[in-house]
Amino acid sequence: MGSRLAGLARAKRRRPDELVSRGVTMAMRALLLGESRRVHKPTRRGYLKQNSTPLAAPPPGDSPRGGATLFFPLPQPARSKMVAGGKSALAGRRVLEIADESGVYCGKLLADMGADVIKIERPGGDAGRARAPFLADRPGEDRSLHFLYMNTSKRGITLDLDRAESAPLLRRLALGADIVLETLPVGRLDALGIGHASLAAEKPEIVVTSITGFGQTGPHSHWKSSDLVAGAVGGPLHVTGDADDPPVALAGEQNFLMASTCAAASSMIALLSAARTGRGQHVDISLQETTLSVSHISGVGKWLDDGIIPRRVGTGLTASVPSGAYACQDGRVYLMVNRPAHWKALAQWIHEETGNEEVLDPLFEGPSSRRIEYRELLDLFISDMTALHTVNEIFHEGQRRHIAFTPLQSTEDAARDSHLQSRDFFVEVDHSATGPLRYPGAPFRPESTPWSISRPAPRVGEHNQEVLGGELGLAQETLESLGQAGVI
Numbered sequence: 086m087g088s089r090l091a092g093l094a095r096a097k098r099r100r101p102d103e104l105v106s107r108g109v110t111m112a113m114r115a116l117l118l119g120e121s122r123r124v125h126k127p128t129r130r131g132y133l134k135q136n137s138t139p140l141a142a143p144p145p146g147d148s149p150r151g152g153a154t155l156f157f158p159l160p161q162p163a164r165s166k167m168v169a170g171g172k173s174a175l176a177g178r179r180v181l182e183i184a185d186e187s188g189v190y191c192g193k194l195l196a197d198m199g200a201d202v203i204k205i206e207r208p209g210g211d212a213g214r215a216r217a218p219f220l221a222d223r224p225g226e227d228r229s230l231h232f233l234y235m236n237t238s239k240r241g242i243t244l245d246l247d248r249a250e251s252a253p254l255l256r257r258l259a260l261g262a263d264i265v266l267e268t269l270p271v272g273r274l275d276a277l278g279i280g281h282a283s284l285a286a287e288k289p290e291i292v293v294t295s296i297t298g299f300g301q302t303g304p305h306s307h308w309k310s311s312d313l314v315a316g317a318v319g320g321p322l323h324v325t326g327d328a329d330d331p332p333v334a335l336a337g338e339q340n341f342l343m344a345s346t347c348a349a350a351s352s353m354i355a356l357l358s359a360a361r362t363g364r365g366q367h368v369d370i371s372l373q374e375t376t377l378s379v380s381h382i383s384g385v386g387k388w389l390d391d392g393i394i395p396r397r398v399g400t401g402l403t404a405s406v407p408s409g410a411y412a413c414q415d416g417r418v419y420l421m422v423n424r425p426a427h428w429k430a431l432a433q434w435i436h437e438e439t440g441n442e443e444v445l446d447p448l449f450e451g452p453s454s455r456r457i458e459y460r461e462l463l464d465l466f467i468s469d470m471t472a473l474h475t476v477n478e479i480f481h482e483g484q485r486r487h488i489a490f491t492p493l494q495s496t497e498d499a500a501r502d503s504h505l506q507s508r509d510f511f512v513e514v515d516h517s518a519t520g521p522l523r524y525p526g527a528p529f530r531p532e533s534t535p536w537s538i539s540r541p542a543p544r545v546g547e548h549n550q551e552v553l554g555g556e557l558g559l560a561q562e563t564l565e566s567l568g569q570a571g572v573i
Contacts, residue, residue: 173199241543319376
């Protein structure tokens with residue numbers, strides 16, 4: 086115990102950046118939590134920019150008549166034989182996915198928009214197949230609900246990228262794609278012979294999208310990362326959780342999902358540019374930067390503009406008082422009050438329900454900043470009222486009074502949501518290993534290029550014969566030999 090306390094004392098005398106550097110030299114993972122003022126320090130990647138020049142209008146002729154549109158008829162790729170979705174936005178386009186959990190949602194977005202996404206797994210199956218939760222709580226390579234959802238509409242093949250025999254197959258697959266999506270360590274793609282420069286020398290219009298923890302350049306480019314690390318260095322962890330407790334990670338790997346969403350959007354932009362110019366590009370996605378790009382929630386903007394550093398305040402927001410989750414008789418509601426009129430309406434309602442006279446004190450009126458120091462007191466006032474009612478009573482009366490109360494829905498609540506049901510949000514997908522299951526549906530609804538799940542997630546190596554045999558032309562004996570050797 087004495088040595089541990091002495092070590093703690095020594096750690097307290099060191100600056101956080103000294104501890105991080107020491108951890109790196111000892112092969113230990115240690116990173117600075119992304120307090121908003123830290124991101125203002127100059128970085129070699131030049132992430133933070135100051136805009137001093139207004140944006141100019143595009144030159145005449147650069148925008149289509151009637152306004153810019155994202156998609157227009159594109160030439161069909163010569164090597165793409167499978168067209169998914171027919172009328173879908175990306176029908177006729179092919180994506181080669183070599184991605185882990187940080188990029189798998191990008192592949193799903195592109196696949197559900199009609200692209201022919203070929204997912205490469207290691208022989209025996211991707212690590213995501215072993216990820217809980219499992220259907221009926223029984224593990225199995227086709228029973229991970231996360232894997233089943235994240236890989237809809239994709240075709241799947243197996244290939245051991247570490248084997249020399251896979252190199253020519255991998256290159257042919259890459260050159261047959263419009264987009265190569267990858268999450269490998271920096272430099273690994275070049276070592277495999279399918280870096281962007283190498284592919285572009287033979288196919289100038291190809292797009293390569295890389296998702297890594299810290300980007301392709303800079304002093305941290307070779308560092309490993311995770312969703313938790315991205316939340317730490319990108320800001321959200323610093324403001325999530327209770328003030329006196331350690332930070333809390335965002336549920337559902339939101340930092341991975343943000344990176345994947347940015348990767349899908351930027352890949353389509355690069356594809357559009359390639360259709361216009363004939364030249365593709367390498368899209369560099371950094372988990373840290375995509376997290377920071379939405380970190381107004383972490384207070385980066387408030388610090389850069391006002392010098393205010395938000396802190397953890399439980400379920401509430403630093404700049405909105407009152408705000409947070411409040412208990413009702415049968416669940417919880419969430420409240421956010423910003424405008425003075427909203428506070429006055431809420432105070433009057435609390436007074437009517439509980440007889441509380443203090444809540445009407447003019448001291449609490451005005452902008453949210455005037456109420457910050459009274460946050461805990463106001464939380465008590467609100468809790469006294471919400472405890473008297475059900476969630477629906479608070480929600481509907483709040484709507485009537487123009488106060489932003491909303492139910493806090495569980496997953497079960499969302500699955501039964503009458504509004505979602507009226508829009509047919511959930512869709513049924515029939516998988517050969519699981520039977521029909523309900524899946525979350527379209528995250529967006531283009532009117533003329535519909536989103537759809539064209540097939541369930543692939544089984545391990547399900548399309549080896551179709552892709553490697555039928556499209557690359559490998560003989561059956563060759564496929565069997567590669568399978569026996571563990572290459573596929």
